Amino acid sequence: MATISKPISSTRNACKLCAPLGASLVFKGIEGCVPLIHGSQGCSTYIRRYMISHYKEPVDIASTNFSEEAAVFGGGQNFVTGINNIIKQYNPAVIGVASTCLSETIGEDVDALIRDYTGQNKHTPLFFNVSTPSYCGTHMNGFHQAAIAAVARFAKSGKTGSHINIFPGFVSPADIRYLKELCIDFKITATLFPDYSETLDNVHTREYQLVPSGGTTIAELEKTGSALATIEFGTVFNRGVKNSVGNSIASAGEWLLDKMSVANNQIGFPIGIDASDKFFNVLAGLTQSPMPEKHQKERGRLIDAYVDAHKYVFGKRAVIYGEEDFVIALAAFLHEIGMKPVLVASGAASGVLKSALDEIVGPGNDICIADGSDFATMREIMQELKPDIMIGNSKGYYIAREMKIPLVRAGFPIHDRFGASRIHHIGYRGTQELFDRIVNALIEYKQENSPVGYKYI
Structure with a gap:
């Protein structure tokens, strides 16, 4: 790292x-x-x-x-x-x-x-x-x-x-x-x-x-x-x-x-199955009641989606940026679905980011951490990393545009898309929506950059 x-x-x-x-x-x-x-x-x-x-x-x-x-x-x-x-x-x-x-x-x-x-x-x-x-x-x-x-x-x-x-x-x-x-x-x-x-x-x-x-x-x-x-x-x-x-x-x-x-x-922010499980287990423990069936089914559908879309996301290289707590949760989620966070960046510099990522991915990984960073520094680093996708707020759009890679907008601020207040991030349901957006962004990129233009993928 x-x-x-x-x-x-x-x-x-x-x-x-x-x-x-x-x-x-x-x-x-x-x-x-x-x-x-x-x-x-x-x-x-x-x-x-x-x-x-x-x-x-x-x-x-x-x-x-x-x-x-x-x-x-x-x-x-x-x-x-x-x-x-x-x-x-x-x-x-x-x-x-x-x-x-x-x-x-x-x-x-x-x-x-x-x-x-x-x-x-x-x-x-x-x-x-x-x-x-x-x-x-x-x-x-x-x-x-x-x-x-x-x-x-x-x-x-x-x-x-x-x-x-x-x-x-x-x-x-x-x-x-x-x-x-x-x-x-x-x-x-x-x-x-x-x-x-x-x-x-x-x-x-x-x-x-x-x-x-x-x-x-x-x-x-x-x-x-x-x-x-x-x-x-x-x-x-x-x-x-x-x-x-x-x-x-x-x-x-x-x-x-x-x-x-x-x-x-x-x-941690309950993004992903493992993190959401921890949250639901705490709720179940405090209430002394099992997870309601509705949420069990949401979890099951999310697992099924992971299986269905594994071929689209496995091994893809991602840049994630934003608030420290948010990017730590995103890194854990991407690790869970088989994507590789190659750059984790934040403008904050608490000193906690490295140890948190070591705990998620394991020490000795090759994730590049840029804490206390800015977008100009991120842009310089990304030229060598050659990521497949960016996940973060609207302020990174100019880098995604220049590098011709998709940007999945999440976090704050989102200035160039409508409906930011209604974006789900957490729980099985929020993870499902975020996962779908990431998969579709990768599919759309492959489709738009294909010389033949797939109608079925």
């Missing part, structure tokens, strides 16, 4: 996004919450642009709108003005505040700003804030920081109940709806957090909703501290990154285990 770690003087087309964007996703997964970015207007505009383009929903992200004066003398007055405007226009139940590079660099004390505001004003919304300077991580660090901050702010300890927590990480709205369906099938009450399955993929309404319906309620967040157990998807979380609540705590589930003794079950 080769790890690419050459000196980089500048990032050329980053394979990551900014930390406040990840925090904003968590804010959008809380009922009645309006995100506030404490920094320049450009930061909130950047976040809105990415989220609107991917989810195809209106996304309001407020900003304290730093000017040169605020950058020198502090943004306290901007903060007050911003909060007053949010309350006046949106009347939110919750305001989630994320700092930016600028407000962090000048040393803004957001905790103090919130205390001063709530001390001087009655009947204010609920507040919680998170430190998210982008020079200390990626959008996934911001996501997990915000998830930890929300649980730390709202969770209440109490007598252990029969409900569970499911913290799925950065998955699609369709994946979250699938998890809700699973909870119904297993007859279990669960708090899914964050839940942006409606706020970022809502039904059509005649009137514009200033604050979209849906999201994890504050009452549900309060109950996370008395849950029977937590299930959270991921391997990396915030490991390798110092955070505001203690470097040893890398996830919301770890915080609940440490502070409120809620048992925590960390499993």
